[in-house]
């Protein structure tokens with residue numbers, strides 16, 4: 001048998017594979033595997049998640065806007081960011097909710113920060129993305145019940 005057609009076939013497959021992978025699909029998020037018996041790393045809203053919002057989001061989501069993602073108090077011990085996110089229906093994507101405790105994939109904020117394109121613009125929409133570590137912190141916090149901890 002002439003080996004050349006096989007070589008061409010392999011070459012064509014390789015090109016297709018590489019071309020298929022070249023599509024830009026936004027930041028790649030790989031959740032950390034859950035190891036049975038190993039305690040989970042608790043994610044804290046006020047000391048870990050809120051600073052991410054203050055750093056990357058608050059310039060566009062300030063006190064004066066419809067969605068204040070800042071640290072000032074909405075009520076004693078509850079930040080504006082927390083009060084405006086957890087179990088709050090979106091203005092742009094009702095009846096979908098900004099943060100659904102325990103369910104990142106149902107949370108509009110999670111869909112927006114991971115760039116799925118399901119709900120309008122990706123966040124932040126200014127050409128920057130959150131780091132894999134920041135995304136993991138937000139996902140852990142939502143999965144752990146989105147507590148005001």
Ligand code: HEC
Nearest residue numbers: 056057060067090091092093098109120121123124125126
């Ligand atoms: C450069 C400005 C800018 C930055 C930075 C930014 N946003 Fe936004 N955000 C917008 C705009 C504009 C909209 C409205 C359009 C839309 O929903 O896509 C919006 C909408 C949203 C909504 C939907 C609100 C609703 O109820 O419909 C969420 C949630 C959100 N942003 C979260 C974030 C988070 C979290 C960050 C930081 C990681 C962030 N944004 C950073 C401009 C920004």
